Amino acid sequence: MTNSTHAPIHVIGGGLAGSEAAFQIAEAGIPVVLHEMRPERRTDAHGTDKLAELVCSNSFRSDDHTQNAVGLLHEEMRRAGSLIMASADRNQVPAGGALAVDREGFAEAVTAAIEAHPLITVDRREVAGLPPSDWQSVIVATGPLTSPALAEAVRGLTGAESLAFFDAIAPIVHFDSIDMSKAWFQSRYDKTGPGGTGADYINCPMNRDEYEAFIDALIAGEKTTFKEWESTPYFDGCLPIEVMAERGRETLRHGPMKPVGLTNPNDPTVKAHAIVQLRQDNALGTLYNMVGFQTKLKYAEQVRVFRMIPGLEGAEFARLGGLHRNTYLDSPRLLDGALRLKADPRLRFAGQITGCEGYVESAAIGLLAGRFAAAERHGEAPLLPPPTTAFGALLGHITGGHLSVEGEGPRSFQPMNVNFGLFPPIEVPREPGKRLRGPEKAAAKKRALTGRALADADVWLGRAPARDAAE
C-alpha cells in the first residue's frame, strides 16, 4: 500500500511515542519518515540502537482494565490498534496483575514492525534544530532526554520559561481522601486574586508538637539520590522540602508552611503553629497538589510522612513527589487541543515531552498525535477522544484541564501518570436494597468509570454506534 499523493509526515524520536505515532500514520496510508538519532548519538539513559527501548523498569504496570486507570489505557490502546501494546502482549513475562515484558523482545518487535512497514522510512540522524520549513507536518517525540540542540531550538520558539529541564513535583492528593473535618478551604488573607474565590486552598493545621515530629520525620526520611548525570538541580525556588527542613527547623514555618492569614473555622481561637496548603490541580476539582512540597523522599516514606499531616491521615496520592531530569513543555499554555504548537501548528508534540509520564502514557499520546496528524493529511479534522476515556482524560491533563498558577515557586504544570482523578466524576449506580461502603464502593466506582470509558472509546473508535443522548 503506497500512497505517493501525500508528502511524508516527519516524526522525530523513535521512542515509545514516536514509534507508535509513526505506525498509526503509516497504517492510515500516509508515508512517514521516522528520525532517530541513536546509535549515532546516544542519550544518558538509552543503551541500545533499538526503537522503543525501555530505559528502566520492564513493567507497563497494572493490566486490570476494570479497576486501574493505566490498565484501562492499555485496553483502549489495544482497541485502537496500538503497535506498542501488541508488541508488549507478544513479549509478556509473568508479573502477577501487571503487564511486564521481555525488554529486548519487546524493542525488537517494535523495531522490526517499523522497519518492515512499506510506508515508513527510518532516518538514523539527529534533528539538531528546528525542522526544515519544507517539512509540512512534524511530530516531535524526543522524550525526557531530548538532545540539547533540538531542546534549545524549541526553547527559542516557545520562550525560556516554557520548556523545563527538570520536573520538581509536589505530591498530588485525591480530594475525596482529605478529611475536611480537620482541613478547611481558605485563601491566605481571603485574597481572591484573578479567578479566585477567597477560599481556593485547602489548609491542614499543625500544632507545635505535630510540626516538630513532622520536621524530624522529614529529616530522617530515606531519600532517593540523583543519577550521576543529573547533577543537583536546586534552583528557581524548588528546593526539596526535606532540604529546607535540614537548613533550619523554622525554615518551613517561614516558607510553604507559614501559618499566617488563615483562621481554622473548626477551632477559631487556636492559632495553628504551621499550615500545609493544597491547591486545586485540575479543572474538575478532584485533585489537589501540596504547595511547595517537591521532594526527593522515597515513595513509601512520602506516604508515611505526609499522612502525619492532620487531615491527610487517609490521603490517597494520585502521584508522589520527585525531582528528575525531564525535558517537557508547559503544554496547557503552548499546545492546542490536538497537540499542535499554537505558535507553529505544523509542529505537533507527543510523548513525555508533552507532560505525561510513563511508557504507556507516552505511547498513548504518540498514538493520538499520529491519528490526529493522519486525519489532517486526509483533509479531516482530528477526532478528539471523549474526556470520559483514558485517552481523553490524559489528553485533557496535557492540553486543557490543568489550572495554572502564576507566581513564585516551580511551574505548576507537572508531568503525571494517568489516574482516575483526571476523569469526570460518575455516580455509582445503586443496587436496590444494597448500600455499598468503603472498598466495595470504591471498586464499584472504578467499575462504573472504566465501563463508561470503554463504551465511549468504542464509539470514538467507530467500533460501536453512538449512544442515544437520552440514554
Ligand SMILES: Cc1cc2nc3c(=O)[nH]c(=O)nc-3n(C[C@H](O)[C@H](O)[C@H](O)COP(=O)(O)OP(=O)(O)OC[C@H]3O[C@@H](n4cnc5c(N)ncnc54)[C@H](O)[C@@H]3O)c2cc1C
Ligand atoms: C532515567 C529514566 C528512567 C525512567 N524509568 C521509567 C520507568 O521505569 N517506567 C516508566 O514508565 N517510565 C520511565 N521513564 C520515563 C520514560 O522515559 C518515558 O516513560 C518514555 O520512555 C517516554 O517515551 P517518549 O517516547 O516520550 O521518549 P523516549 O522513549 O525517551 O524516546 C525519545 C527518543 O527520541 C530520541 N531523540 C532525542 N532527541 C532527538 C533528536 N534531536 N533527533 C532524533 N532523535 C532524538 C531519543 O534517542 C529517543 O529514542 C524513565 C525516564 C528516564 C529518563
